[in-house]
Amino acid sequence: NINGERLWQSLMDMAQIGATKKGGCNRQALTDLDKQGRDLFITWCEDAGMTIRIDEMGNIFARRAGTQPQATPVITGSHLDTQPTGGKFDGVYGVLAGLEVVRTLNDNKITTQHPLEIVVWTNEEGARFSPAMIGSGIWSGEFDLDYGWNRKDKDGCTIKQALTAINMLGETPCLHFPIKAAYELHIEQGPILEQQQLPIGVVEGVQGIRWYDLIIKGSPVHAGPTPMKGRQDPIKGLADITSALYKMVDKYTEWSRVTFGNVLVTPASRNTVPEQVTLWVDLRHPENENLTLMDAEFRAIAKSVCEQHNLEFEIKDEWHSPAVQFNQDCVDSIEASVQQLGYPYKKMFSGAGHDSVYVSKVAPTAMIFIPCEGGISHNEAENVKQEDITSGCNVLLGAMTKSAGV
Amino acid sequence: NINGERLWQSLMDMAQIGATKKGGCNRQALTDLDKQGRDLFITWCEDAGMTIRIDEMGNIFARRAGTQPQATPVITGSHLDTQPTGGKFDGVYGVLAGLEVVRTLNDNKITTQHPLEIVVWTNEEGARFSPAMIGSGIWSGEFDLDYGWNRKDKDGCTIKQALTAINMLGETPCLHFPIKAAYELHIEQGPILEQQQLPIGVVEGVQGIRWYDLIIKGSPVHAGPTPMKGRQDPIKGLADITSALYKMVDKYTEWSRVTFGNVLVTPASRNTVPEQVTLWVDLRHPENENLTLMDAEFRAIAKSVCEQHNLEFEIKDEWHSPAVQFNQDCVDSIEASVQQLGYPYKKMFSGAGHDSVYVSKVAPTAMIFIPCEGGISHNEAENVKQEDITSGCNVLLGAMTKSAGV
Ligand SMILES: NC(=O)NCCC(=O)O
Ligand SMILES: NC(=O)NCCC(=O)O
Secondary structure, three states: OOOHHHHHHHHHHHHOOOEOOOOOEOOOOOOHHHHHHHHHHHHHHHHOOOEEEEEOOOOEEEEEOOOOOOOOOEEEEEOOOOOOOEOOOOOHHHHHHHHHHHHHHHHOOOOOOOOEEEEEOOOOOOOOOOOOOHHHHHHOOOOOHHHHHOOEOOOOOEHHHHHHHOOOOOOEOOOOOOOOEEEEEEEOOOOHHHHOOOOEEEEEEEOEEEEEEEEEEOOOOEOOOOOOOOOOOHHHHHHHHHHHHHHHHHOOOOOOEEEOOOEEEEOOOOOEOOOEEEEEEEEEEOOHHHHHHHHHHHHHHHHHHHHHOOOEEEEEEEEEEOOEEOOHHHHHHHHHHHHHHOOOEEEEEEOOOOHHHHHOOOOOEEEEEEOOHHHOOOOOOOOOOHHHHHHHHHHHHHHHHHHHOO | OOOHHHHHHHHHHHHOOOEOOOOOEOOOOOOHHHHHHHHHHHHHHHHOOOEEEEEOOOOEEEEEOOOOOOOOOEEEEEOOOOOOOEOOOOOHHHHHHHHHHHHHHHHOOOOOOOOEEEEEOOOOOOOOOOOOOHHHHHHOOOOOHHHHHOOEOOOOOEHHHHHHHOOOOOOEOOOOOOOOEEEEEEEOOOOHHHHOOOOEEEEEEEOEEEEEEEEEEOOOOEOOOOOOOOOOOHHHHHHHHHHHHHHHHHOOOOOOEEEOOOEEEEOOOOOEOOOEEEEEEEEEEOOHHHHHHHHHHHHHHHHHHHHHOOOEEEEEEEEEEOOEEOOHHHHHHHHHHHHHHOOOEEEEEEOOOOHHHHHOOOOOEEEEEEOOHHHOOOOOOOOOOHHHHHHHHHHHHHHHHHHHOO
16 A cells, blocks of 8 residues: 555645645746756656656656566656646646655565556646647647647747746657556546545546637727717627527536636727637537537527627637547556455546546556545645545556556 | 818828827827827927926926916817827827917917917826826826826836836926916717717717726636536626626616726636636716716626626726816807807717816816717727818817917
């Protein structure tokens, strides 16, 4: 069994970096704070006898040799970057649980047949750079390297510039390689496990996600003398489109989601009807057919509302991550590990995207969830029980050693 | 009669400074471009034999001596700052028409009994610094100097810093002084004169304006795993409050207005329900009683919508400019001047706030309007007929010489 105290302490140490007043973390991708977090992780891995590679997207691979040097590795990992209003566990738990597995094997002087690798994927959150999961996305071949290097944050800084600035632009090609099995341990970020009082979720897949920029174009006029009638006011479009989308998703079962993460207005003058409004739209559904229908309804709603208010619009497709089904063998290994430990569990889908979505394109992959308080994540109040942290890591240890052979 | 060609040419010369690709102007208050515009105006005034004073708020007073040196001046003027999507005439016309009146008197070697002063008021638009009309507001005693100096733009630069940076922090106290009469010539910025095919409006007053920051507070959660039910999503508040306000103002006759100039969202992450949304609200009505009722309805709507969606909110009163009635003698002088020239005209109210609102608190004041194309203003497409530019300036010449005595 793993050392729950040690794992908890590592989580708390990492949480110091970018700690916020409200008890969360703001350690966004490829910032100086992310660099500090990465450096701490690398030091810990080196202390645990691992060797480090960093690839062209800044993904970090920490390797523990196996008894069969040529064998394909069993990998685990997640991300160290956080949301601007992030918590202490989202992503970080999956990385440091991997480290705890290695530390536990070290303590017990166990060497697996297959090597083990812990991966830190770059910019999983999609908060600083869009889209999310870009590090694993490029590694898996979903996007090409130029696309990744040229993604910009809101100040125009590219990923390549940011990687260079924190000295994390590695020489290892950002490209997938043969892998025995890939596991990712993560907090659920939703309410299901807590509501059902289960410490473990065996994750069989991830729902589909679509990101858009909806640009609504009106005509700027003076707030005072211009009659309400005849205005081409993009805020009218914004109000009606968001209202209609909240109603629309309700038709697609309780599993559908719509989120508007940002609204950008120009020229942003108090006494001028805006010229343009840009709305960030996030649509999700576990079934691709339903997500396709929601996509079509979204476009139709935007069209009809904008026609009604005499507005122009444009929809920019920012990201599409279709629903994913994980590898049955990996799901089975996790389930066997949970059963062996005797924890209650359920099989479930993930509402959040994870690096495993892209890893699963090129390697047998599955995920493990633990509950989080109130299902709350992407919030500084994000919290988990220490015993669940321990249980999840024990499940990971079991699954990894099963796949890696002892 | 004034020289319409010369006035038009001066307007076109000034419009070069901050000219935009779409044919408008972006010369926001106290920027380097505003400085260039001010310097050009000062040069023109000095060439016309006038003397310049600049006060502690950067208001510029260009004085033409009268035959009675101790007599109170007749003033006219407006502003040189523009909206970010501004036109060539809003404000600038009132300033350069004053200059054209002086040039015309110079040409005809006429000296008035009372001195004449042309004023350039600082930050009339309220686009860079809120509130609007701050230069005349402080000069008239509506706000104190510290309030004015400490107003910040969106980057945190104060008016005092901006004044210092462009060397426009003058030594003349920013304080009103005895005035014989004050006139302001402006484009209507609305559709009434054009619709009624009238070249001149005699403006008897200005409608009431209220500006607010509405802050809607939710709770950030993950866009994917978090069920729609139970979210505290401030965008739901935004949609319902803006929709309800558009409906609300329609009850208060065709003269009521609501405008939402900006929406600010935090933390602005694509996969996080926003924590907070700030909405800029501009409410207007020509009658103070109705504006008071609209104010109360706005507060009630915000409260009931936020309660319904389990959101917190806060309303910050940013500015209140009650409806104003201009001075009857000044209105009469303008009317007499129009009648003498034989132009068709109507008496009317202004939908936009103007520096005359604050000037009227401490001096006999009235305004003259000319039509603008489609009633469009605060838009780069803002346009006027050259003959209307000429007519308006002739009316100003008549009113000023009547008040100043020849
Ligand atoms: N786990 C997580 O926050 N992933 C980001 C990708 C998403 O938006 O679901
Ligand atoms: N004329 C003008 O644009 N004034 C600004 C004040 C207002 O918002 O009405």
